Amino acid sequence: MTDTKIDMLYLSEQDVIDAGVMNIDECIDVMEEVLVLVANGQYRMAGSSANSHGAMVTFPEHSPFPEFPKDTEDRRFMAMAAYLGGRFDTAGVKWYGSNIENREKGLPRSIHLIVLNDKDTGAPFAIMSGNLESAYRTAAVPGAAARKLAPENAKSLGLIGPGAMNKSALDTFSRLRPTLDTVRINGRRRSTSEKYAEWVRENFPQFTTIEIVDSAEGAVRDSDIVSVAVTGMVGSENYPYINGDWIKPGAFLSLPANLKMDKEYTLSGKARLVADAKAIYEAWAEEYPAPCHETAFGMIGLNWQDLIGAGELESERVVNIGDVFAGKVPGREFPEQPVLFSVGGMGVEDVAWGKTVYEHAVEKGIGTKLNLWNTPKLV
Template identity: 50%
Template sequence: MLQKNRDHSPDGDKTSTRIDFLYLSEPDMIRAGVTDMAACVDTMEEMFGLLYSGDYRMAGVNNNSHGSVVVFPETSPFPNMPRPTPDRRFMAMPAYLGGRFGTAGMKWYGSNIENRDKGLPRSILMFILSNADTGAPLAFMSANLLSAYRTGAIPGVGARHLARRNSRTVGILGPGVMAKTSLSAFMAVCPLIDTVKIKGRGQKNLDAFLTWIAETFPQITTVTVVDSVEQVVRDCDIVTFCGSGATGDPSTYPTVKRDWVSPGTFLAMPALCNIDAGMEAPEIRKVLDNPGLYHAWFEENSKPVHRHIPAVGIRWLDLVDEGRIAPDQLEDFGKIVAGEAPARRDEDEIIMMSVGGMPVEDVAWGTVVYRNAVEKGIGVPLNLWDSPALR
């Protein structure tokens, strides 16, 4: 039924106007391999090569926008308008990715931190994958796992290139979904990891995370709950901040201080993060997952941008704007993946990577999972039309 609309089928019926697409529920996505972290890391690495070559497009006049977001006012005369609680927004994240993917897609989600009181995830996400030539839908899929795994895989690709090969100790701030997928990615590329330090705000989340580690990675023999950000960072080979929180005041974001960081540490930051003056030093390598994304954010927001976008890479751009660091201190991770810039140069250098999250990641992993589903006969085929009523 789907043969006529398979994006990768060279022998489909070119004359048919019929359009079918796959609906993939969360259980379908799992059966199709969305939780295969090792494969996701490899896919994200391939995606970085396409980013560096320029074979992609995202939203905005700069083709690098994170997406388009709907936020709500503090006061409204309309009683049914949602209130602006933390993480309360709707967002659309479209992109095209070339190479063997050759597809376009958009992630759509609504987010409200109060969902947790209802037993729901903070964000509920869906993803539509489209034929890049006709624009016809290929799949409409549950995207919470898609988004979580592609997000966690990026720190994993970073660790593959920038962490020490013999890394054993990981420090994690925030024991949520992002922490689970980031640690899974670290384990996929640094198999000697046997120690984890974790800091969280609530005992329930900590207990769930500890149980998950014990069940998923029995090779991690030492797990320690710590009480401070300093303890998370000290004496670690890999550090990641995965916690959520309010934006607006960077002084409240969890901060990495130079005195805490051991020689050779790799820090991957996919969530709120700030740095002290010591971490501004030129010898601290500062790597952006996609410089274009950060420049788009910088163009789209009032200054200092770190008030609105809590990624540490935006803090670096603010520092450049203030004349406190040189622009050439900021490195392009895609260039490193492409082999045109050095990865880790020695065992002692400290490397920090900012992870912004990009819709091209959803397109890459969504395309792989969709093609797996087609090959395995997974999902529910749905018909859009046999012939369009208007054309």
């Protein structure tokens, strides 16, 4: 008779910290491995194409039911389910709720939970705090791309959106390019930018020049690396805008959030268009009415997919970063070509980094064992 007992390991935020969730160097290595697996097709996610970002619950602007939450900026619930092959060979889900008003309560905009499951029985074997896991894997994906494609002796970093995502991004880029000594910060509110600048002064002495700029142009011009991490309402009128003429030759742009750019620049071939995974943008295009960049999400990769769908951009112009890592396609077509790297985010990344943190926790004896059952009541 088989053992029917199911135990899970619970990891609090402090537990995942102790297990190394903030080890950005290891996370970058893991994300590079993940993106090669994705480019090779060794994964499954939700939806009919197995490429869906996840299942999302949103709320109406008006409702006859008084208990209903009202639609506000960035309010949603999301489940990002995935299976990842290779040495990870694990299924899992990241579940989170998000509301930008959380910041007024001293809480993160989104609150994440990770669950990992055995691929055969489906039994959960880990449940963990997910905010740091999500933040660091989000930073590590462009980090892996930057390690390969950012200018070797980068000096200046431009940031649009001085929030949590760009805190982990700055940490990542400063480790990868210790030559960085200048940061330019553009935020919606001066007070937020000043608070971010103070955080940089306290934690990153390598930045001897810290500038608060009043426009996206000020953050982009003359910057070797640019990171845009602004969330908000759907519709390009709400997205930050970058003119291609502002972009420094050879610059690397990390784009994990909303952004608007000129179609002429996108189509010109002046910049290399690189995606974390083309298939997730194709899935979005199937799930949402065109143009998806206006109706679904603001990642620039969806704008590229809209142009592909309209027959204006050749699909081959957008390449997978995993294929760049594997040497199947070049990162740049000519030396001074800027790289635009679109990051949509995938549940497989959470599975991979969550599984890695879990393994470290087991090795170190970290966490609390929770019992699901010894023998199930219903079989």
